[in-house]
Amino acid sequence: MTETVVVLGAGYAGAGAIKSLEDALDDEADIIWISDHDHHLVLHEVHRCIRDPSVRQNVTIPIEEIKSPHTRFIEGEVTGLDCDDREIALADGSTVDYDYALVTLGSQTAYYGIDGLEAHSLTLKSLDDALEIHDAVKEAARDATPDDPAQVVVGGAGLSGIQTAGEIAEFRDLHHAPIEITLVEALEEIFPGNDPELQGALRKRILERDIEISTDDPITEADEDVIHFESDATLEHDVFVWAGGITGQEAMDGTDLDNEHNRVNAAATFETSDDRVFALGDSAIVDQPEGPCPPTAQAAWQAAEVAGENVARALHGQPLTSWTHEDKGTLVSVGEKAVAHNVVNVPINTFGGPGAKFLKKAVATRWIRDIAGSSRAARAWPDM
Known part of the structure; x- marks a missing residue:
């Protein structure tokens, strides 16, 4: 009897795993892809929609352009996974049986129990979120004046x-809008945990964009129009965007899988505590020699290829391959500018300018090409 492999989620890990599975299994198994959206979102470029909502056409890729005709797609929200019955529950009450499952559900925003934070902030985890931020900033600017500018606060300087x-x-600059922007970070420096040279390069470009930086003062409470800090300082806001951390999806709450904050623990082979369930991407904590794999798009891309192959190996009763994350560098955009750091095969450690901007665009369009073809990648290039 043909076995069924189900992939949960359409982020980087999910889309990459589908391509890998289709190549590795070659119609030997029934592949089902489940996601609550009918598109893959190029999440690390969705912030472009805050400036210009028309970019949405190039950061959303229809599922039908990614999967093969033999892969079945189900649009639905995953609410649970029963390892004993090998059954996935969906929000509409239906269930999907599996022989092997790949959990690639991504993450959701973490609020760390801070009073009022979830109720009074916007987030950036989806296309709708980006469009909501655009609308909120636009409305705040419309009601502002040069003497009384709109106050926009972004919490979390990752x-x-x-x-x-x-x-x-x-x-703000495109529309000559009266807006003041403050970037808030609880720790001592922006882009925490990274190389000081990279932090300094980013700080320089952020300040050049007339964005104020506030560090080393954690948020303790958020109200409708005021943010409170540990130092007893306050900051008024018309728009507050929270980008301060991630946690796992609630669908993993209550499963028998070993997990931390709903992020499933997985070995370097992507196996979980259940040998029929694999996990990768932001929804997983994948074991690596130097600690857990970072929850980045780059890591998800790399992991997806090996994870898909390992599911095929498991289905065939073959030994699994252990994966090791290779950090190929960091690329961060600050509006139209970008900073590149420690990029593989580039002799300069940290740099900006046209070279960094080109690399940022190239990485985004390469991913689009890999999952949806060269034509779509070429159309997306100007907006990346």
């Missing part, structure tokens, strides 16, 4: 927070 602040600055 990759998402920095790129969000940069796009808001581009919107």
Whole structure:
């Protein structure tokens, strides 16, 4: 009897795993792809929609352009996974049986129990989120004046927070809008945990975009129009975007899989505590020699190819391959500018300018080409 392999999620890990599975299994198994959206979102470029919503056509790729005709797609929200019955529950009450499952559900925003934070902030985890930020910034600017500018605060100065602040600055400058932007980070420096040279290069470009930086003062509470800090300082806001961290999806809550904060623990082979369930991407904590794999798009791309092959190996009763993450460098956009750091085969350690911008665009369009073809990648290039 033909076995069924189900992939949960259509992010980088999910889309990449589908391509890998289709290549490795070659119609030997029934492949089912489940996602709550009928498109794959190029998430690390969705911030472009904050400046210009028309970019949406190039950061959303229809599922039908990615999968083969033999792969069955189900649009639905995954609400649970029963390892004993090998059954996936969907929000509409239906279930899907599996022989092997790949959990690639991505993450959701973490609020760390901070009072009022979830209720009074916007996030950037989807296309709708980006469009909501655009609308909120546009409305705030419409009601503002040069003497009383709109106050936009971005909480969390990691990759998402920095790129969000940069796009808001581009919107402000493009429309000559009266907006003041503040980037807030609880730790001592922006882009925490990264090389000081990279942090300095990003700080320089953020300040050049007339974005104020506030660090080393955690948020303790958020109200409708005021943010409170540990130092007892306050900051008024008309728009507040929170990009301060991630946690696992609630669908993993209550499963028998070993997990931390709904992120499933997985070995370097992507096996979980159940030998019929594999996990990767932001929804997983994948074991690596130097600690858990970073929750980045780059890591998800790399992992997806090996994970798909390992599911095929498991189905054939073959030994599994262990995966090791290779950091190929960091690329961060600050509006129209970008910073590149420690990029493989590039002799300069940290740099900006046209070279960094070109690399940022090239990486995004290469991913689009790999999953949807050269024509779509060429159309997307100007917006990346």
